Amino acid sequence: MHDHNSDAMNAQERRAAGGLSSVFAFRMLGMFMVLPVLVTYGQDLSGATPFLLGLAIGAYGLTQAALQIPFGMLSDRFGRLPIIYLGLLIFAAGSVVAGMSDSVWGVIAGRVLQGAGAISAAVMALLSDLTREQNRTKAMAMIGISIGISFAVAMVVGPLVTRGFGLSGLFWFTAAMAILGIFIIAFVVPKPTVQLQNREAGVAPSxxxxxxxxxxxxxxxxxxxxxxxxxxxxxxxxxxxxxxxxxxxxxxxxxxxxxxxxxxxxxxxxxxxxxxxxxxxxxxxxxxxxxxxxxxxxxxxxxxxxxxxxxxxxxxxxxxxxxxxxxxxxxxxxxxxxxxxxxxxxxxxxxxxxxxxxxxxxxxxxxxxxxxxxxxxxxxxxxxxxxxxxxxxxxPYVTSMRLPVSPVALQETQWLTALSSQAGVMEAVLVAEEAAVYVKFDTQIIDRAAIEGYL
Structure with a gap:
């Protein structure tokens, strides 16, 4: 980590943002490539009805909804990387189950398993461990853009892959994407030295x-x-x-x-x-x-x-x-x-x-x-x-950020009152156990440097 105040992303941050964006994108590809083709090609699956094909399309959502927040919390306890590896392996396994299946129920089971690899929260948390505060929003935006692009690519590539290799070929392709994601995490994404408790990226039960x-x-x-x-x-x-x-x-x-x-x-x-x-x-x-x-x-x-x-x-x-x-x-x-x-x-x-x-x-x-x-x-x-x-x-048209607070500033908190009453600052919340302050502010009225001045 070089100069704390430079606003350009450094090499580590670029590798982290690029690598994690592509892991996200590959996983979303696997989720969404099925969308434009499952109803038309899935009619050849044994036992297929419109309702069951609809269930197969949406099934990943059930497990994803149930497990996404718990996985994020597990990554706080056991570390980001083990949880992300586990999630990608579960996702790959789901793709294989669906790929080997010739019945609609097998595809549903595969989709349920795909959704169980709910790593979004853990990936976001890892990204915030690997980026400095002033570049975190940029890095998060890169992930957002990669999700948008992967959705668009999936809608076009899904029908093309299925046309060439059938529905099972599509699922094998998504399994390969998940394995590629594991390699990217292992060899491209930098390893975190610290694990931040960051309430901008992670879930705070309170x-x-x-x-x-x-x-x-x-x-x-x-x-x-x-x-x-x-x-x-x-x-x-x-x-x-x-x-x-x-x-x-x-x-x-x-x-x-x-x-x-x-x-x-x-x-x-x-x-x-x-x-x-x-x-x-x-x-x-x-x-x-x-x-x-x-x-x-x-x-x-x-x-x-x-x-x-x-x-x-x-x-x-x-x-x-x-x-x-x-x-x-x-x-x-x-x-x-x-x-x-x-x-x-x-x-x-x-x-x-x-x-x-x-x-x-x-x-x-x-x-x-x-x-x-x-x-x-x-x-x-x-x-x-x-x-x-x-x-x-x-x-409210505000930006939010998290700033580290020095031990001295933690003791003497009158700066917090002054900051909160500053024009353009909507809210400033001190979280003592993280030694950090979370600020929401209007960039048209006050800038980041002025807020850092209070600290």
Whole structure:
């Protein structure tokens, strides 16, 4: 670690951020490559029904939701690396089980096992051990970007790999990705010398009660729950609609997702910049939910020809990408100082529960009335979300950071009162056992250097 105040990432931080981003991305690839193909190719599995294929799509969400926070806590106790290795091995094992299976139940079992390798919290904690405070947000952002890219790549590569090697080939490919992740952790990512207790990245059990009582955060947790339920349910109806209504063979679906994600990505960027720069987050957020609702209605009413289905898919992904990017940003603005990691833990759990429910619900609705019933129900769910989100407050436009506190400053805490009353500082929380202070501040009013001055 060189000069504490230099804002450029050093070599170790770049290796840590790059290596862990790619581990995250490979694992997400394995989760999401199944999404565009399981319903169309899975019909050849013995015992396959729309409901069971929906269960197979969403099954990973159940174990992921249940184990994600416990795994993070285990990594605090037993160290990050053993937990990450264990998680990647479980994920690889799940991929192998699904790859060797020719029945739908075997694929469901494999997906449940894949989800049990819930390493996100441990990876985030390792990242904060390996980066300095001033570069942590950049490193976290790199992981966020890698997840977004891996989702886009998965939607295009999933159909291409399955076209070449079948559904079992797809699962063997994801197993190989997990093993590659293990090699990256072993040989690329630096080994941590210290293990930080960082409440920005990890879960603090003492913060749970406050997070679960915070109405603004619960509204966002509901949002990500609905967003991923809509994603999973829509992907039971959409691939089948492309085949049946659009006349597009399943081998050709990759280009629809490529076009939709590419256009959707560039269409969303101006809105993200507008939301942050002009501080119009609420307007953009509610607009995106409305567009998502519109895309489901569009599928329901007009999903009859290939061109219309492609247009609907572009609109869907523009709104989806925008919401996927804004929700975590809203969480970090609203979460109390020193509770961001806990808030993100609850948020991720909601996301995986939404995926699990969406898969099952979508499969069941499809067996009841085909694609139109799925799209109509998704539209109803999006409308419900819009109603819940409508009375949200404009979020505070703040950045949060954790600063180490010297032993002297721990004794003499009058600086904390002075810091808290400073213009632009929303909140400053001293956590004595970590010898750290968590500060939320508005960068347009006060900068990092001024805050460090108080220490």
């Amino acid at each position: 913060a749970f009660a406050g997070i679960l009582r915070n109405g603004a955060l619960l509204r966002l947790d509901l949002g990500i729950f609905v967003l991923h339920a809509l994603l999973m349910a829509s992907f039971i109806a959409l691939p089948l609609a492309l085949v049946e209504q659009g006349g597009l063979p399943k081998e050709e679906h990759w280009w629809v997702y490529l076009v939709a994600l590419f256009v959707g990505f560039f269409a969303m960027l101006p809105f993200i910049i507008y939301a942050e720069k002009k501080r119009k987050m609420k307007r953009v957020f509610l607009g995106a939910i409305s567009v998502l609702l519109f895309s489901e209605l569009f599928f329901w009413w007009f999903g009859h020809g290939l061109i219309l289905l492609v247009i609907g898919t572009i609109v869907f992904f523009t709104a989806f990408n925008l919401l996927e990017a804004t929700l975590p940003s809203l969480i970090s603005k609203i979460a109390p100082a020193g509770a961001k990691g806990t808030a993100m833990g609850v948020y991720s759990t909601s996301q995986f529960l939404g995926a699990a429910l969406g898969g099952m619900l979508g499969g069941w609705l499809f067996s009841v009335g085909g694609a139109p019933v799925v799209f109509a129900s998704c539209a109803a769910l999006a409308a419900l979300w819009l109603v819940f989100a409508a009375n949200m407050q404009e979020p």
